[in-house]
Amino acid sequence: MNTIAWKELRSFLNSPIAYIFLIAFTGWLAGSYFVWGKVGQGVTFFSVGNTSLDVYFSLVPQAFVLLIPALAMRLWPDEIKSGTVELLMTYPVRSWEVVCGKFLAGIWLIALGLLFTLPVPWTVGAYGDLDWGPVWGAYIASLFLGGAFLSIGLFMGALCSEQVTAFIVTAAICLLFVLMGDTLINLFIPKGLHALSNALSFSSRFNYLGRGVVDVADTFYFGSVTAVFLMLNVTVLETRKGA
């Protein structure tokens, strides 16, 4: 599993995608927060006028919706297209080891991206009193959210076998999960489904997690979404053998 994770990380770092991801992610968060404001709302650190990082962390889901599908889209389609999947799957490694190895490589890269954004809370901390508890909570939440997005992207890559399709479908699904539970979106769905939509929403759970309340139910939710999509990925690989 670690060998596969290393292999994937190496190939990430050999391609521009890893650097684009890191730069775009850091730039998006820091830029939106300090300079041009959050998409659709225009609030920045300066307009909020306090040292709460709520606005800052609310940028994470929207950045992830675009950037993580881009990161995940190459993990399977590249192997399937070049035929190396036949090498990989005929080595004495189990399908779940391959899937988890690829997932791990993506998680490392997401963690690295989050690490690169640490100067933002540092800067804010320099302006005034910053409560670091919620900050760490929000970073953990971000990693869990990233993991869920990544597992969806990984699965879609294996299913679609094609980068662009995988990217679009993954981004659409992630966006849906983020928008669910939003008051505006709830206008369009029957009232009876609001509870379900709220329960499945990534945003509301992410917000709770980010307020420094590391809720077992929320972590468990992100963990299970990730696990489900990783398992679906293994199932796709196994089913393909019989196809």
Place this chain on the structure above:
Amino acid sequence: MSMIEVDDLRKDYGSFRALDGVSFKLDRGEILGFLGPNGAGKTTTMKILTGFLYPTSGRATVAGHDVMENSVEVRRRIGYLPEHTPLYDDMTVSEYLHTCGRLRSMSGAHLAERTKIVVGLTALGPKYRAPIHTLSKGYRQRVGLAQALLHEPEIIILDEPTVGLDPNQVVDVRAIMREVGRDRTVILCSHILPEVEAVCGRVIIIDDGKIVADGATAELGRQHAGAAHFRVEVVGDAASLAVALQTLPGNPTLGAPHSDGATSSITVTAAVDPADAAAAIIAALNNAGLRLVAFEPKHASLEDVFRKLTRRKEHSA
């Protein structure tokens, strides 16, 4: 115990039946040539043996392990070079072999030593630090071979290993196959017949998902010859040669006689026992008073057998 046992293997892709009841056994030390036209089921069989695909029905075991139930054990024992030699292009040869070794749970001194041996065997030394995407087709093929041999597998499966190589490289790759085939089981998938004749002791020919011939390479030609071929050359003109052979028993097929100054030659194909046919031809020439210059029996080559067994109906466009 056989190294490989395949029993009544079937594989359907949707409504297309790629394999239709394939069975064979292979012992240690055998080099098997697995022949067939494109789309006959060669690659599908190899993909099932390596655990990449599951059969629709039937059973296959490798060193006693079932390919479906004990896939990892099977894959441990096989070195596989898939068709088209897929490789991780962004790695260097050394990184690639290292990764392959790690995926096979090799490490440290053992991996280093084995790497050195296979790099020597496949003459990859000069390109050891080169990125794979910069390599020529011949070198790529050698990297694929090195990868397949790295873990000293008991069984080596090579799918079209010499496609796209120049004649020198082909000779090199064949030498490697013969070398490793001395104490291992090798399956060589190919439709390059001289290659199979040169390297393999045994041949299986597959067509439309069914095995149509299975036997020692040398035996096959004899078994499937079906007809006796001779080239006859005599002193005299072509017309008298043709006339002399017209009364042969069994109504043989005569080729167009060919005159070359003082001598004339003709090919005779008779659907009878070769020894009887030869005796009849010589008797006929004696009766006609023609002096024999050359008399060559032509054995069916593997190519003839292959063509005969796998020729399909021509599809009109």
